[in-house]
Every structure is written in C-alpha cells, then in structure tokens.
Amino acid sequence: MPDAAIRGGCRCGARRIAECTHPIEYGRTVTNFPPMSPSTRIYIAGHQGLVGSALWRHFTARGFENLIGLGSSELDLRDAGATAAFFRATRPQVVIDAAARVGGIAANALRPADFVSDNLRIQLNLLDTAVASGVERFLFLGSSCIYPKFAAQPIREEALLTGPLEESNEGYAVAKLAGIAQVTAIRRQHGLPYVSAMPTNLYGPGDNFSPHDSHVVPAMIRRFHEAMLADIPHVTCWGTGLPRRDLLHVDDAAEACHFLLDHYDGDGPVNVGSGTDIPISEIAHIIAEAVGYDGEIRWDTSRPDGTPRKLLDVRHLAGLGWSAKTPFAEGIKTTYDWFLAHQDTYRR
Numbered sequence: 001m002p003d004a005a006i007r008g009g010c011r012c013g014a015r016r017i018a019e020c021t022h023p024i025e026y027g028r029t030v031t032n033f034p035p036m037s038p039s040t041r042i043y044i045a046g047h048q049g050l051v052g053s054a055l056w057r058h059f060t061a062r063g064f065e066n067l068i069g070l071g072s073s074e075l076d077l078r079d080a081g082a083t084a085a086f087f088r089a090t091r092p093q094v095v096i097d098a099a100a101r102v103g104g105i106a107a108n109a110l111r112p113a114d115f116v117s118d119n120l121r122i123q124l125n126l127l128d129t130a131v132a133s134g135v136e137r138f139l140f141l142g143s144s145c146i147y148p149k150f151a152a153q154p155i156r157e158e159a160l161l162t163g164p165l166e167e168s169n170e171g172y173a174v175a176k177l178a179g180i181a182q183v184t185a186i187r188r189q190h191g192l193p194y195v196s197a198m199p200t201n202l203y204g205p206g207d208n209f210s211p212h213d214s215h216v217v218p219a220m221i222r223r224f225h226e227a228m229l230a231d232i233p234h235v236t237c238w239g240t241g242l243p244r245r246d247l248l249h250v251d252d253a254a255e256a257c258h259f260l261l262d263h264y265d266g267d268g269p270v271n272v273g274s275g276t277d278i279p280i281s282e283i284a285h286i287i288a289e290a291v292g293y294d295g296e297i298r299w300d301t302s303r304p305d306g307t308p309r310k311l312l313d314v315r316h317l318a319g320l321g322w323s324a325k326t327p328f329a330e331g332i333k334t335t336y337d338w339f340l341a342h343q344d345t346y347r348r
C-alpha cells in the first residue's frame, strides 16, 4: 500500500507513506505521537520479571516518575475483576504487557496447559480492561517462538501463521498468537494505537536462574558457576548443541519497547532481535569462559533441541530507526556479574 495515509503524519512531515523519507518496509505506518513524557502514567505489567524490571530501570533512568507496577501476589492478572479495579485506581495512560507465564523449553513442555490458560487470561484481561478504561497506548509482547518451526531464516514478520509450530511450546505460542490477533482486532474495531513487538530470546540482569524452568543462558550461567565452585570436571548441557538462537540483551529489548511505543503504529508485530545468531554449543563456550570454568562440556541428546534456528529479520525495526547495541560476550559478563551479586536474594 505505497500511498497509504500515515496516522497523524510522520515525524518527517509526510502525510502519506509515498511521501515519507524514512525507509519503511512492508507498507507499515510510523507515527508522530508526541513522545511519552516523564509524567506519563505507564503501567508495566510484570515489572519484577526479566523484561519488566529492565523496563522499570530504563524508564527510571530517563526520569519517568509515574511508573506503575504491582507483583502477582498483590494483583493476579488472571482475575478480570481485580485487573479492572486496579486500572480504575491507577488510571494508566500507557500499558506495557510484560506479564506472562514464561519458561524455557522444559517448562513449556511440562506444563503446556498452564502456559495456554494463564497467558490467554492475563493478556485478555489486560487488553479488555485497557480498551474499556481508555488506555491511550498499549504494547503487547509476542515471542519469536510463535513463528513456524521451520520458517525461512532470517524470519520476517510475514512468516507468522504460515506453518506448523514447534511442539514443545505450542500452548504458549497459541496463546501469544491470540494476543497478537486481539491487538490487531482492537486497532481495526476501535482505532486505538495498540501495537505488538516480537522479541527474540532474551537474557540479562533479573533473569530466572532456576535449573528447572529457565532459558538456556541463565541455566548455563548457574550450571557452569556451580561446577566451577565444586571443581566438577565436566558439565552436561541439553540437546545436541547444534540449534542456533538470536539472543538479545534485555536492556536493549527495553529500549526497543520504548522506541516502538513512540514511533510505531502499525497492524502487525515488529521483530525485536540482535541481528545475528549463534549455535548453542558456542553459547556454552562463551559462558564457560565468562564464568572461568575450564572443564569438559558434554551434551545430553535425550533432551530436546527445540526449534533448529530462530534468527529474526530486523530490517523493519532498523528501518524505523532502532538497532541492538550490546555484543553477546559483553552482555554475558554483565549478566554473570548480576548473578554473582544477587545469588542470595534473587527471586527463584
């Protein structure tokens, strides 16, 4: 749609896509919303999680003084009545949905029903309540794992719903797909500038280091650290080590969320990735080195590999003006430092 109107015009002054000087791909629209200001009331759902805590740090560091957050023990977002009451009391202008039941490959495979049920309810309650209470902007977070298992690489946004899903996280993916569909439907029915981002695999300070339900990076940090302390001669990681993952530091992801809220107003989700991917075996070596573990790395091939490759095509986001900054090895060092500083107090 080369001459489609741009909602409110672009920041370069163009009123229509064809006149816009920005290299927008796929015919999606940009926005010239006034950027959120430090006084904007932003509710960060899931503010104590990996993404939510990074968002909280990000906005706090930029002087935002009306951030809203409540832990799941005080507000269970699966409860529609409690969610509505919370919105009535706090009147957020902007909502970022970083609340979800999240886990690595093992947790997803073990509790698929919980992943469907909790995520459908959390996102439905947040989106319905946001529309009903006049929330001005909303950012929903999808996940790269909801693309087809064998999507062409790098994965473009257009690959959504074009093939079968990876079995181990089908429940989670179906719930997330419903969330993205609801955002698009709200845009069409209510004309509200609600948008979705599609983050790749994330890691960083505030991650879940539990050996049972964590993702690969925190799982390996903890395992290598404990093996190093106990002088264990070998460490066993899951799968073949051959799958590849696109890993983004969560502080970059938080910055991208802020950027999209201020600059994007299109129907489809926008990929948020690092622009590159690495084999799991290499991730293990980088983490072992960062931790100072020099024993043998073994692979338990009875454990699932999951999706063979998930590299996001980030040209859309780059065209809008944002790219990732943190090199993986550097991000691992700061994540390990965080782990060391929070071992006694960290949440799981």
Ligand SMILES: NC(=O)C1=CN([C@@H]2O[C@H](COP(=O)(O)OP(=O)(O)OC[C@H]3O[C@@H](n4cnc5c(N)ncnc54)[C@H](OP(=O)(O)O)[C@@H]3O)[C@@H](O)[C@H]2O)C=CC1
Residues within 6 Å of the ligand: 045, 046, 047, 048, 049, 050, 051, 052, 070, 071, 072, 073, 075, 076, 077, 078, 097, 098, 099, 100, 101, 102, 103, 118, 122, 141, 142, 143, 144, 199, 200, 201, 202, 203, 206, 207, 208, 215
């Ligand atoms: N981690 C990753 O690699 C990726 C994450 N994402 C998406 O980013 C979002 C955040 O993920 P991430 O930060 O990693 O997850 P975490 O597990 O670190 O955090 C999830 C947060 O959700 C909150 N939460 C869970 N259930 C409820 C509930 N019933 N009521 C209220 N709050 C609840 C938790 O609150 P509390 O701590 O108070 O219990 C927690 O703060 C999710 O939508 C996820 O799908 C997307 C791609 C990759």
Ligand SMILES: C[C@H]1O[C@H](OP(=O)(O)OP(=O)(O)OC[C@H]2O[C@@H](n3cnc4c(=O)[nH]c(N)nc43)[C@H](O)[C@@H]2O)[C@@H](O)[C@@H](O)C1=O
Residues within 6 Å of the ligand: 103, 104, 105, 106, 108, 143, 144, 145, 169, 172, 200, 201, 202, 213, 214, 215, 216, 217, 219, 220, 237, 238, 239, 243, 245, 280, 303, 304, 305, 306, 307
């Ligand atoms: C973000 C995304 O995360 C999940 O999908 P995933 O990308 O497969 O994530 P993962 O980090 O759990 O594994 C990545 C790879 O790493 C290997 N691996 C090795 N050793 C360990 C290990 O010790 N733990 C884990 N978890 N994986 C390991 C593992 O076998 C796999 O090949 C979904 O929950 C999905 O729903 C989702 O949202």
